[in-house]
Amino acid sequence: MSSSAATSSIDHHHDHTTTTGIPNKKLLMWAFLASDCMFFGSLISTHLIYRLHPPPGTPSPRDVFDIPLTSFSTFILLMSSLMMALAVNAIQKGNLRSMRFSLLTTVFFGAIFLGCQVFEFTHFISEKHLTITNSILGTTFFTLTGTHGTHVAIGVLWLIMMYVRSFKPADTTSHRFWFLRNLLHVAAVVGLVLSAMFTVLAIVATLETGGTAGSFASHNFALVAAFVVTLVASVILARPSGPVQFSEANAIDVESMGLYWHFVDIVWIVIFTAVYLLEYL
């Protein structure tokens, strides 16, 4: 891994155009995250305050929560954070392929996390009869975790866009349709992630209800088809087509995105403890 030629010319920790040497984007992101602390702080406070004084008849979270599942998704989110860190590491060394791989893995883990959340929500609603309207617990729980989930979803979208952006040709003049291709590419990967997620959810549902492979296929034909199509499209569109613009100079973009992603992860660290684990004491 020892230094490639490119590495030495770029110092990731210093930007000569700024007074402090910290790149503007990084500073912006840190300031935003400081703000986001207050955002989630208020939301988590709301939840805890209501947990402090639940009205009579509130369902016990212990009867609702599913700690193994949540632990699993917590673990997944941690791993996605790892992949994110590796992606930044890779692009800082100019290793585009490795970065793309890491980004995709991050997306993959992020999607699993979201899938778990979708599964969790539907379970809570349909089996535990906890909805956003029928109790204060449901209200604060779904709003808090849902807002976090939205942050994850935005992160996934951002990751996908960054991934696709890394294919932007260096010389846009000779690729008249690069932007169209770029758009298609984003659509394909987003579609892939969504269809994959829902396919897996459908498989799980089939398993739970004791369905067979046949019944699964007949019920979810469109979903599977979408999965296959977007998969193929994503692979085709990801074929290399000449030099690209993306380079170490873009490391700061990936890094800022990474900061966001890690932050979403640490918010979950807090939620996991404060919202889930504390209920079991």
Added chain:
Amino acid sequence: MDATVKSHFTTKDEHAPAKPLIFWRPTAKTGLISWLTTVDHKKIGFMYGLFALVFLLVGGCEALLIRLQLMVPNNTLLTAQQYNTMFTMHGTTMIFLAVMPLGAAFFNIIMPLQIGARDVAFPRLNAFSLWTFVAGAIILNVGWFLPDGAPDAGWVGYAPLTSRAYNPTHATDFWVLGLQLLGVASIAAALNFIVTIINLRAPGMTMMRLPVFTWMTLVTSFLIVLSFPAITIALVEVMMDRQFGTNFFEVSNGGMPILWQHLFWIFGHPEVYILILPAMGIISEILPTFSRKPLFGYPIVVFSGAAIGFLGFTVWSHHMFTTGMGTVATAAFSLATMAIAVPTGVKIFNWIGTLWGGHLKMRTPMMFALGFIWMFMIGGFSGVMHAAAPADAQQHDSYFVIAHFHYVLIGGSIFALLAGIQYWFPLVVGRVVSDFWGKLSFWVIFVGFNVTFFPMHFLGLNGMPRRTFTYDGNMGWNTANYISTIGALILGTGIGIYFTVMIYTFFKGQKATRDNWDGRTLEWSLPNPPPEYNFRVIPTVHARDAYWYEKHHQEEIARETAEHAKDDEAHGGIHMPFSSIYPLVASFGALVGGFGAVYHNLEIALIGGSLLLAGVYLWSMEGAEGYHLHLDADGNPVEDTHAKH
């Protein structure tokens, strides 16, 4: 400058690369399009200012209607509902649409000039903030023209009065979503200012050399960034309750309406310092200039500003002394609130110290600045009276509070902003307001203001509650109310004079000389109005009051400047960012989405959301590109490497 930076600009090749049409970069420098797509911080600031002044007049007219209704007991000018709408919109408009954006206007126009920067750190984000602010303002005010009416739940919107059960029309939804958008705009702008101040300072401009106004911009931006999320969450909760039937404030399912108050005031108290700190910054610029000596005790003034900002987060419950918090909490918040008087007093003392021994030039900005000190002091003292919780139990929600906060908001913020407008007018517009008319407007405003609001202290102590559309004639409130209304008319006349003179000056006023007031900070080193690129050569700062130093060390500075100019040219000239249409598109998406959310209409909300997303995506794909400027000896652009136009 190293290679990485240059790669963002298109100078590498002589011909701009062919691009898909959607990446068309507007190049107009005049006309409507130029204003809609501009990323120039001065133009953006100017628009902020313009919108803010319009809303100041709107809010003022609402205030006049309030005062006319209360002129005599049992008046029937307004119905109860109209009156309630009036004070709600008056408060909301004045705070969010007048004073805050006026502050933003100064941040935008003045702050980059004071630190020797060519623009803010994220010019397009800046445009997005402006347009999102406009979108929020539209949603907030659109109710006037719709059958549902404008919001009427008070500017503090206490739950559960804002719930569907008690406010079934869309008026409250307008309020919720309007504020939500204003919050987004404010946070985005504040983040931008934070990065700009920290990262775009000219060489030598250390933090302890920053002009105090810039320091206050920084502190204010931190307050915005850290306090708005609380109201964002609170508004989300109200919105969820209204739109999706959740239980945040639904008592029958265990909701606690008091939670809204906490979240609101966690935002709300820092908010009032968001309104006053820029004002204090302006005053800290004007007093030294017009006394011709540096600010007394600069470090301690700066530090006290930061201390006020920090303490501002620890006192929110002083608005809730009557909510039965229990003795310990009440005592804690009471003491914390009193503590704020110390750093604030420090500022007052240092301002007087600045005046002491100076050559005071009694021009209009100076008059407003001195008026500020007097009036703010009175407002601060009534604040301290509120801080004594048991006494506040009698004052809370009475006209005593109204008197307190108008003294700090008008006698404080507005006086300082009016001072600032007069002070920087020569720089930004290149014309200077007549001293006679300026002073006249000051005296009329000053007298009118005191006649309006001083009697309100007595009204409050005599038990007149606020937010009441009528009162009976036997309560002993008639005289004071009558005088107060007369005062408001005088005050209105004063503001009328002020703006008439301003408009006249804008078109026909006397031309200002360069460095009109013998200024001390860098913005005065520029020609008026400042060119698009601000600084021909980024200045090097050697001392606090950088321009004052320059004026007294001219040779040294001239030598330095010449060297740096050569360096700049060697690097390809001054680089300027392209204009962009996408911030406007994104904000428009937010506006549409906001309407969709108000009317709970999924399609419209989705359309708006997609527009927003598309705007942001294209914005990121078009990239932070720009072009290079080369200047001749007079500072006129001679050659523009941006080929196409």
Added chain:
Amino acid sequence: MSDSPASAAPGQPAEENKFQIYVQIAMLLAVITGVEIAVIGLPFAKWLLVTTLVVLSTVKFMYVIFFFMHLRWDKAFCTILFFIGLVIAGATMWALLQLFGVHESIPLSSVALEAIRPFGQVG
């Protein structure tokens, strides 16, 4: 984690071993999460368990921000910036929980009405 990057002088980019560091930290985080889950089953005093959980998740939090998010290698300024928000948010949360924890804040809905004050039926 004994050969932690603490040995690398600050400011000097420790590019070489970051990959390993990241992986090690991820493992550590996973282990701590496991410990946390185990802790909730332990038969100790509640305050002890709560403290343990809070400490553990704080440790995770700090590892992520200082390593994954590079604060350790970045200019101290980033750390200060973020901690301003973190501290104010944390203190506000703490204050809110205190405010709602006191007797005065127990909502009527969560207790038998008589428990606070006699408050009979309406009419």
Added chain:
Amino acid sequence: MRLNSLLSTSARWGRAALAFGGIVLLTGCDLNFWRMDGHQSTIVVDGPVAVSQRDLFYVTCWVTFVIFLIVGSVLAYTTLKFRARSSEEENAVPPEQGHGNPLIELSLIGASVLALVIIAIPTLKGIWYTHDVPEAEKANAYEVNAVGQQWWFRFEYPNEQIKDVGQLVTSNELVIPAGRPVHINLRSMDVIHGFWIPKLAGKVDMIPNRGNFLWVQADQPGYFWGQCAQYCGDSHAVMRFRVIALGPREFNDWLNRQMEPARTVKAEADRPKAQFASYRTDFKRNEKGWSDKFDLSPLDSWRAQQEPDPKAEDVALILKGRATFQAKTCVNCHTIRGHEGMGVTAPNLTHVGSRTTIAAGLLENNPEQLARWLRHPDEVKPGNKMYHGIGGMAGYMKKDDTGKEVPNIVLTEADISALVAYLSSLK
């Protein structure tokens, strides 16, 4: 020359003052806007809680006033002394570019802290004192519940249990024992209201789902004005109430009467038929609802209101009123204990005739105002629930299938005078 300019300045000020005074005098006002002796004064007060709050206010006032004098004089002196009087002075060599003086600054900080300590000590004392009835007097304290509703108050006396009914309930006029601490539990049924009797104590909010309370004590028997002090919607301004403090004996008498069911008027052979004048119908919106006589000595008015005046009662009309009260579905919302009605969403009218005010302290309780209220509740009190209905119960209006409001209760003038006669008889 200096004298000259001074003269002309003062002349200018003098003229301005004259002009202003002229405006004010012309309109017939006296300039005493600083008077603070109104019905809701927080300065001229009548109970230990309000007194302690006022005294604390005086402390803050004096401390800040002294600071204002000192700082203000220095500021004024500085401004006058260092003012540049000519353009030469303005453009002279700049003054010394001093940068501050830490010693001065630190001592001023010290002085400010000291001033705040002077305020803080009585503040802390006051917080604990005003919070709840002092320990020593707890045993002696009388307990009442006050419940806020859009836009009126219900008062409950948990100590006074009526057989088979429950506690004593009244509305809009709170009668308390004088010379005794009263502990008031504050509740709200809908939005947040504020409970404020300025002459007795500072306000405490009535917050849904929250168990707030307040203590007051009236030193002497008296009649006090109260006001909702938290914006609560359309009619917040006219959500008022009254507090009547009575000596021990009188208070007990009052309680005993209130515990009785509603008064039923019996026809008596020798009673002359009362003549009813027709009531004024041309009330303007927001027009005042009380007579000057009432204002002179309200406590006496209140006492007079307690006694029925059989000579002025028209038994037939009262009976008709009672029937109308039922027929027009008033009973759905109102209770008249002992007569008809079991509604709990509106003021309890069992002894409404013995109150001095109706419509939550807004109108004097006389036949004319009562008729005004019954004729146009919505004009008297915008948005009120008697007009628009409450909790699914239709009022004067109801919602039709399309959600539009259509008339529901329609009262003729005859109905109104019958109802007025009946309600007025409920002493």
